[in-house]
Structure formats: structure tokens, C-alpha cells
Amino acid sequence: MKQNFIFLSSEGDAWYERNQTHLTQINIAEEPDISYILASLLPVKDQIDNILEIGCSSGLKLKKLCDELDAKGVGIEPSEKAVMDGNAMKHDSVTLVQGTGDSLPFADASFDLVNFAFCLYLFDRNTLLKSLAEADRVLKPGGYMVITDFDPGTQRKRAYSHFPGLFSYKQNYGSLYTSAGLYYLTGKKCFSHRSTVFDTDADERVSTQILYKEKDAFINES
Numbered sequence: 001m002k003q004n005f006i007f008l009s010s011e012g013d014a015w016y017e018r019n020q021t022h023l024t025q026i027n028i029a030e031e032p033d034i035s036y037i038l039a040s041l042l043p044v045k046d047q048i049d050n051i052l053e054i055g056c057s058s059g060l061k062l063k064k065l066c067d068e069l070d071a072k073g074v075g076i077e078p079s080e081k082a083v084m085d086g087n088a089m090k091h092d093s094v095t096l097v098q099g100t101g102d103s104l105p106f107a108d109a110s111f112d113l114v115n116f117a118f119c120l121y122l123f124d125r126n127t128l129l130k131s132l133a134e135a136d137r138v139l140k141p142g143g144y145m146v147i148t149d150f151d152p153g154t155q156r157k158r159a160y161s162h163f164p165g166l167f168s169y170k171q172n173y174g175s176l177y178t179s180a181g182l183y184y185l186t187g188k189k190c191f192s193h194r195s196t197v198f199d200t201d202a203d204e205r206v207s208t209q210i211l212y213k214e215k216d217a218f219i220n221e222s
């Protein structure tokens, strides 16, 4: 539980403080993850009433998704400061709670869309599968799981430059759901940590994957 605890106690706030100004200056709708999610899910917005965003920081991206999809949003984020600032903005449609993705304080099947918002690479490895299971638990069958994260093509880790002893873990997280046969990959946008297009440097590659949670993943042969 080392990384999760450090993000809860200090590094979540530190990430927020390093990026707070930048987050308010960007055009959220033009961010590659958000523009792709909206282009893909606007046609099915009638099916999306409740959104959970994991690793939401102060909730600016979550608010954009809620506004465009006419949905209510809940965000979970370890940074106390980001959660306080986000809730102080008093968006009617969005509520943020402090916590980490390995323990979600929400009922089973309570969301139509769960968005892992570029955070899985920071999760402790010993509770990674628990975190994936928690997101699956709270997502309704027939809902959408969105994952934005580093996606280099091969599993790799790198020392996290802002805190000694922590790592960034890069791998194809969507495949952990699709290989179970319970999720279908509806689409994937490849871009980069430093630009909006595919990167030949594997270490910089990022993708947004949109997975559909099958209502019944098994063909009945009887």
C-alpha cells in the first residue's frame, strides 16, 4: 500500500499544486482523452446518467464530461486539496470524495460510466487487481469503462521523478479487462504524453480505451 498511502498523505496534493495552474489554462474539450471520449459516447449519452471518475484531481475533466453527457458525476481522488477546491466550485452535477481506487465507497452497479483518468500507472501493484475489480463492481452491466493511461506496448516501469522510491508502471490496462472476456474494446485512441498524436517513443505512448461491459459475456450453447 506504499504508493496509495503516499498519494493520500502528500503526493496527491503535490501533483495538484504542480499542475493546478496548467489545468485551469487548457481547453478541456480539446484534450485528447476528453475529445475522444465525447466523440465516442455522445451518440449513446441517453444511456449515461451516472459517471465515476477515478484520479479526478479537482474534477475539471469530470465536469466537462457531465455537462456534455447530461450526467451526474462523482470523483475520487487522494489529494485533499484538489477535492476541497473542486467541491468549492459548487458544480451542481459533480461531487468529489477523497480516497484511492482500491476501495470505492459506492454501491455495486451504481455507475453507467467509470473513467480511470490517467491514474492507474501510479497505483500500488499489490492492490492493482483489487482496484480493477472495484471499478468493475461499481459499473453496471451494459456500462462503459474508460481507461486513459501510458500504453507502451511492452510492460515497463520507471522511477517516479517527484518522489524517491515510487514508480510509474506502464502497461496496457484495458487488456486486463478484455482478456477476461467480460469487456469488449469499442475503440482506442493512441496519442502521447507530449503531443496529440501517436509517438514512436514507446515510453511516451498514451491511449484512451473505451470498453463495453457485456451484459452477458457467454454464448449459451445448451
Ligand SMILES: C[S@@+](CC[C@H](N)C(=O)[O-])C[C@H]1O[C@@H](n2cnc3c(N)ncnc32)[C@H](O)[C@@H]1O
Pocket: 004, 007, 011, 012, 013, 015, 016, 054, 055, 056, 057, 061, 076, 077, 078, 079, 099, 100, 101, 102, 117, 118, 119, 122, 123, 124
Ligand atoms: C496524472 S494525474 C491525472 C489527473 C487528471 N485525471 C487528468 O487527467 O488531468 C494522476 C492523478 O491520479 C491520482 N492518483 C494517484 N494514485 C491514485 C490512486 N491510488 N487512486 C486514485 N487516484 C490516484 C493523483 O493524485 C492525480 O490526481
